[in-house]
Amino acid sequence: MILAVAVLGLLRVCQASERKFDVKDDIFAFPQYDVSFSDSYVLRDDAIAKLDASPSHHDQGVSLQYEYLVGNGRPYLCAVPQLVLSTNETEENAGLETEHDLVAAADRGWQLLKDMEGQQCLYYTTGWWSYMFCYNSYVKQYHAGALNPQARQWPPPEDPNTPSYILGSYDSIMKKPEVQGSPQPKTGDLQTQSETTFLVQKLEGGTPCDLTGKPRRVEVQYHCSPGTPDRIGWIKETATCAYQMVVYTSRLCDDVVFQPPKEAHLHKIECEQILTEEEARDWQPSSSDAPQIDDSQQQRIMVGRVELGGKKLVGGDGKKIERGRIVMTPEEQAEIVVIQKDGQIQSLSTSELKKLELNPDEVAAFQKEMQKLAGGNDWKIERLGDANGQLSLRGVVDAKKKGKEQVEHGDEDDDGLVEADLDEAGSEEHYKHEF
Amino acid sequence: MLRAFQRAVFGLFAFVLISLVVSPSYALSAVSLAAPESRNHASRSQAQHAFLKDNQGHDSPEQARSRAHHIWAELREIEPTWKEAVIDARPAGLPATVWHYVNKVSRALFMNAPARTSTAEQGKLPVKLQEAVDGLTRAAHVDDDALFLLAEMNFYGNFSHPRRPHTALKAYSALAERSGNATAQHMLGLLYATGLGDAVEVDQAKAQLYYTFAAEQGEVRAEMTLAHRYHMGIATAKSCERAVEYYKKVADKSMDWWLSGPPGGHLIQRNAYRWADEVGGAYGEAASWTSSGPFAPDKNHIYSSFDNVLEYLDMRERQGDFGASLTLGKHFYEPPRGYRRNLKKARSQFMKVATQYWSRDGKVNPKAPKNIEKSAAKAAAYIGRMFLRGEGMEQNFEKAATWFKRGIASGDAFAQYHLGLMYRDGLGLPRDGNRAAAYLKAASEQQLGIAQSALGVLFLDQGDLDTAVRYFEIAKNAGVMEALYYLAEFSNQGLGRQQNCHHAATYYKVVAEKAEPLHSAFVEANSALDRNDYERAFIASLMAAEQGSEPAQANVAFLLDQKTSLLSLPMVPIFSNPLESVPSSQRTPLLNNPKLAQVYYTRSAHQQNIDSLIKAGDYHAAGIGTPTRTLAVKSNKTTPSIEAMYSCYSTAAEHPNAAQALWNMGWMHENGVGSVEQDFHMAKRYYDLALEMNKEAYLPVKLALLRLRARSWWNGVSGGKVKPMEDDEDVARKKGPKSIKEWFSRFIDSALEMEAQDYAERQAGEDGYGDDLEYIVNGEPGMPGGDNEYWYTGAQRREADDLYEDFDDGLLESLIIIALAGALAMLVYVRAQRQRDARANQGQGQGQGQGLAPGGGALGPVGANGLQPILAQPIPPEQQGPGQQGGFFPNPGDPEYQEWVAGGIGH
Known part of the structure; x- marks a missing residue:
């Protein structure tokens, strides 16, 4: 039946x-x-x-x-x-019915986390402060001050001129009398919230707080997060000088207890x-519509109602439409202004140059410069459109003998400095006119 | 499939058309399309038809049909006169203007009363309507159209029929059962999902079931609703893939709808907007997220109504400004929200400009005013468009092309775009993709978004995915629906980019929501609100809200919202609350549904509406909508959830510029609510941040800080447990005061001390850093930072300095506080008395914590919107039980509140 x-x-x-x-x-x-x-x-x-x-x-x-x-x-x-x-309220707890189970699960959890010790510390930056967390060691709050603010460094280096604070240390747990006595030190608890079970460590004994006079303290929660490297999820100050931090780690996911609830x-x-x-x-179970893909169909890619490359509107007559300047990269927008090929110099007329918003005198000056730079090689000067509407000229020297050389030249200003920088390949030289 | 789609589209029209009463023929054919399948399998289902059996006499199918159609025609006569769904643009010219205002005034004077009977009135129907209903009921036994009409009338309240959701439910289920009508199934889903008007208990299982069946049959609204449910995880597991599956269906239909319009597609207008924004946001001007911080109205910019704009343009035009003529024309052609399109006027405006430049034979007029060329070209493009689309004139491709060519002669992008379309689709011109591309490219280079998108499609057709993507990306910035659709397709199929479900869902959703007329009745909702027809506005918004429209969700919540904020008290009752969306006199049972308000505040909050998130917190505090053990069972018992409230507020506070949330956080820390530790220092920090975010909060914040000082002082002198604001080591403090005199002197001392502390903080902050403002504004999650020096930004310091200039004299400040403390002691006494009385009446005391002794007086939190301080909410430090950190919500006007205070916290 x-x-x-x-x-x-x-x-x-x-x-x-x-x-x-x-x-x-x-x-x-x-x-x-x-x-x-x-x-x-x-x-x-x-x-x-x-x-x-x-x-x-x-x-x-x-x-x-x-x-x-x-x-x-x-x-x-x-x-x-x-x-x-x-x-049954404990039902959520994935079979963690007895106190014993809870303890056992917590022990397994701590065992799984053990490898975090000795691994690289975790960092987290939010606004002014950065945080450093080293497992079974401490949590530190400091200001990241890089020597070079442009360069993004990781981990964020500490600014020596700004005081840093320890928010809590592992020692504080180990020093507790009840922990000291026991053979297997209990370093934290197991908690369940919103169907998620995680481990909690309460680190105390941080730098004393100016406002409360008490040492800073931080609660660290370890949550299972499959498939990601260990990381700090967030950290916040729940009360003056009391913090809460969440660490996501895939290590805990090895135990089913810590896994997020399934569907x-x-x-x-x-x-x-x-x-x-x-x-x-006459009933037949509706065959799970096995898609009958025939090969010619498979080649067709439909995007909405349009077939990719269907050539219904354009291209049917062999003609091809070209992309407009607006979607070109500056590179693609390059336009040859003057070119020396096999010793022959060809250049745009003055009126054409003006149409391109170029100053003919400047082009002429650049041309001389190029001839000097290029030696006997062929070269060309291109006009580059820039994303922000700035025009510049680029000189490229043919690479036959000397490698390809590039000179870039800014527009509309005469007394700039010429600055040359070799690009990595060394095949092209890059000259830029800046103002 | 095609048929299902047809049916869906038609069903949709049925809804729109029946509501607006334009043409009956579509609506009726809608239901008849759904194959009547009278397989009455179950006797139980027959019972459901019971209401149909009340009437005797059955019609034959033919009779029933003709009767239904006849009644339909008759009913249209009954429809009240306010069919006009949108307001006409203000007429120009003096006499017309006078008439306009006379009309307006008389309307305001005499016609302000609600035009409709509400659901509450279950009285007798007008004779004519009753006859019609009787006739329909008879016909409904066999005729689906009649049954459908009955259901719709009871649901929407068409033809002055009262809204009876319960009857509507019965009629819809009868129809769904009999014919499997997709619209009926969708409506059943809606009724089960919302429990609208108590028609039925909320049953999300059945809602999911009916929505699924309706969507399977291609009902577009059901598809959209299911997409939203999977996207957000409403009564089902979150699934981006399934959300995309449904959103794609809706987006496909949206594109089909758009393309089904005249050349260039249907006009896409946005009529969904948040009503609360018109009054400054859910929390009022300056207090709401939408009207403060960076969203605050620019003081230097004069905002004027559309009417004023028209008036100004009119004046400019008289002065010979052809630019003004053109702009007026555009306003008439594509009017702003709520105004009716006036094609005739638009045409005459455009012509006015164009004829100044071109003579009749198309030659350029040598005497044309200077600089008119560009404006004339634009006008020509619009005239051409109107010819091309047959708008306000007969469609004429030849004339359209002529006008476009005139515009193109002056390089107008809009004209180039349209001529491109004509070549692309072969409209009056030979079909020529390459020429089309050339024109579209020219328009694209001039930043015309629709042209960029159209060109993107051509590149797609050519097989150049890379270029197509580039065009769609730039067109996306102009919000072009077509571009968004293709980008969604690319993200969904992983074409030219990584497959990304989340992006696809987001883009599809935007596309679907752009095609408003396809699935929602925003125009109707807006105009119903203008007429103060709240129920109608509510129904239309509710449907869009179920389909996932954030503005609609905020609007439904706004209509149902009965309080500005639980944290604020209407202190001065003389001022009526401007934010009360619906006058309480008109709060019909349909609109008295705070639970539903919470549902939509929550959904709106999940779509990044911060005001809604804070509102959701308020509702949780009142115990509305918090998950309880009572599952889907209606209970009037409310259990306030402080944790939920805290969760909402703190999440909102992480957002940049959420001054209200920061304020609430400050309040929670000040009072130590729930698991939040009472911590005056944190409170101060939040209050200061609230001020930093929102300068308008100056007075409330300052009052709160004053109060905070007073409490901190009290805490100190009375040896309370809340420490942060003072020095633990000061043993003398712990002993407690011995005389009033000592109290006062200590009070002043502590005030001075705090002053000094603040000063030190500020000094420490001076050598801070520059980019902190950015960091606060950009709001990383969490409450970062430890020592509060770094919480003070430059601007904040300046603000603080200003304050200290005002209150520089510490003694004066102290005296004020003393005066306040005295007044508060009085109030505290009165209140305690009242509470004792209340308790005596209740007959039993529920634990301690109620006998409020005079304590550190506190002003209640100040109303978010108001600058009104609130009555005393004293905290009795001596008598606080260990678990009771004091602090509760000062809303003593609310009876639930008393109960909550009595039994709620810390027990």
Whole structure:
């Protein structure tokens, strides 16, 4: 009986349990539902019986309410799970029922994190302050001051002129009397929030706070975050000189306890087509529309209603349209102004130069400069359009003997300095006229 | 598939047209398209039709149909006179202007009353309407159109029919069951999702089910709703892929809709906007995120209404300014939101300019005014466009081309673009892709976004993906829907770039939302609001809100919102609250739904509306919308969630320029609410930041700081547990005061000390750094920084200095505080008395913490919008239980609030 199987599939315990508030969740974020269309069918008489029955209660406290719907001219019977409240609060804790389990899970967690010791410290920068966190060591707040503010350095170097503060240190935990005595030092707790289980360490004994007179303290939370390197998620000051920090690490994900909740809470609403006896005889489960790709089809890429390279509008006659200047990079916009080829100099007329917003005198001066630089080689002067509307001239020396040389020349100003910089390949020399 | 699509589009028209009553024929064919499939399988479903059985006498199908159509025609007569969905542009010319204002005034005087009967009125219908309803009900037994019409009337309140969501639900389910009508299924989804008008209990499972079926049948609104639900994780697991799947469907239809228009596509106008913004945002002028900080109205810029603009242009035109004539024409051609298009006037304006430059035979007039060339070319392009599209004149490609060529002679981009289209599509000209490309390229070089996008499509057709992408990227900056659509396609298919679901979803969503008329009735909602027809505005907005439109979500919440803020008290009752969106006298049951307000505040907040996020926090504080054990069960018990509130406020405070959130955070730290430690120093820091973000908050912040000092002092002299603002080692303080005199002297001392501390802080801050402002403005997440020197930015320091100039005399300040403290002691006494009374009435005391002894007086938080200090909310330091850090929400006017205070915190 296909039907029976389908119904049995729904006999899961559907429970809705209380949830921690998460600011990112919609008011109706939970419970979650998903509608699926079953490959099986239900006979008309059975469907009527189910629709007529009052919501049926099953052993596990789940009841299904049936809805009759019509889609694309076909009748369907859909089973909507009616959720009951779970009375079992610890259920969320992925089987962590007893105190013992909790302790064991925490121990496993700390074991997993052990490798973080000796690894590189983690850094985090937000605004003025940067933070450095070294596992089982300390958290430090400092101002990053690089000698060269342009260069982005990582990790951010500490500015020696600004005081830094220790927000909390691992020693403070180890010094605690209850920890000292025990053979296996307990360094933190296991906590569960919003269905996520994570480890917490409370580091104390930081630099004394001017305002409270007490040492700074920081709470460090370790969350599983699959597939990413260890990193500090965020850090914030929850009270004066009291901080909270979240560290994301994939290490914890090795233990199922710390993994983020799966989609186990997705409640299926299953819909089956309703058939009469006769219809059922000819019934074939809708073959999961195996896409029949024929090879010629596969080559065609449709973007919206347009076929990529379909040549319906342009290109059918062999002509090609070229991109406009507005989408060209400055490189592509280069236009030859003067060129020496095989010793022959060709140049644009004065009026053409003026059209290109170039000063003929300046071009002439640059031309002389180029001839000097190029020696016997061929060369050319190009006009470069710039993104911000600034024009410049570029001289390129043919690379036959001396390597390709480039001279760039700014527009509209006469007494600039010539500055040459060799680019890495060494094949091109780059001269730029700056003002 | 095609049929399903047709049906969806038609169903949509049915909605729009029925609402606006333009032409009946489409609407009726809509339902008849849905194959009537009378397979009445289940007896239970027959019970659902019970309401149909009330009437005796059945029609034959033919009779029913003709009856339905007849009634439909009759009903249109009943429709009230305010069909006009949009306001006409203000007429020019003196007599017309006078008439306009007379009209306006008389409307204001006599016609201000709501035009509709509300849902509340379940009285008898007018005779004619009742007859129509009876007739329809009879026909509805067999005719789907009649049933559909009945449902729509009960839902939307068409033809003066009262809105009866419950009846609508029954009619929709009967129709959905009988014919599988997609529109009906969508409406059922909507009713189950929102529980509108208590028609049915909110049932997200059924909502998901009905939406899914409607979407499967191609109902565009359902597709959009499901896309939003998957995108945001509403009653289903978040899934970017599925969101994209549905958004793509809607975006495809949006593009089809756009292309189905005249050459150049349908006019795309944005009518979705946040109503709250018109009154300065959800928290009022200057206090709201949308009206403060960088969003604050520029004081140097005079904002004028469209009417004033027209008046000014009119004047300029009389002075012979042809630029003004052209601008007027453009205003008439593409009017701003809420104004009706006037093609006739637009045409005459454009002609006015064009004929100054060209003579009849198309020659340039030698006597044309100087500098008119560019304006004339633009006018020519518009005239050509109107000919091309048949707008205000008969479509005529030949004339259109002539005008475009005139415009192109002067290098006008708009004309180039249109001529390009004519060549591309072969409109009156031979089809020629290369020439089309040449014209489009010329227009593109002149930064015309639509041309860049159209050219991008040509490159796509040629197979040059790289160039196409470049064109779409620059056209995207101009917000061109077509460009966004193709970029979405590229991101979705990973063409020319990395496949990126998130980008695709975002772009598709923008595309879908640009095609407003396809799925939403923003024009109707806006004009209904103008008429104070709140229910109609609500229904139209609600539907768009379910479909994920952020402005609509904010608008629904705004309509349903009943309080400016839970943290503020209407201190001076003389001033009516300008932010109360709906007068309480008109708050019909349909509009009395704070839970739904919270739902949409939350959704709007998830789409980056910071005011909504803070509002959501307010609602959580009042216990509205916080997840509880009672699942989907309506309960009137509210459980305030301080944690949720804190979560909302702190998230909002991480955003740049969220002064209100910073303020609220300061307040929470000041009072130590929930798990937030009472910490005067943190409070001060937040208050200062709030001021930094929003200069208008000067008075409230200063008052709060004054209060904070007073409390800090009290905390000190009474040996309270809150430490930060003072020195722990000072043992003398801990002993507590012995006489009033000693109190006062200590008070002054502590005030002076804090002054000194502040001064030291400022000094320390002087040698700070320059880019801190940027860092605060750019707002990295979290509350970074430790020692507060670095929280003081230059501007803030200046502000602080100003303050200290005002209050330089520490003694004066102290005296003020003493005076305040005295007044507060009084108030505290009165309040304690009142509470005792209240408790006596309740008959039982719920724990301690209520016997409020006179304590460090505190002014309640100051209203966000107002600059009004609020009545005393004293904190009794001596009697605070260990878990009770004092601090509660000063909203004593609210009965729930008392209950909450009594039993809520720390127990």
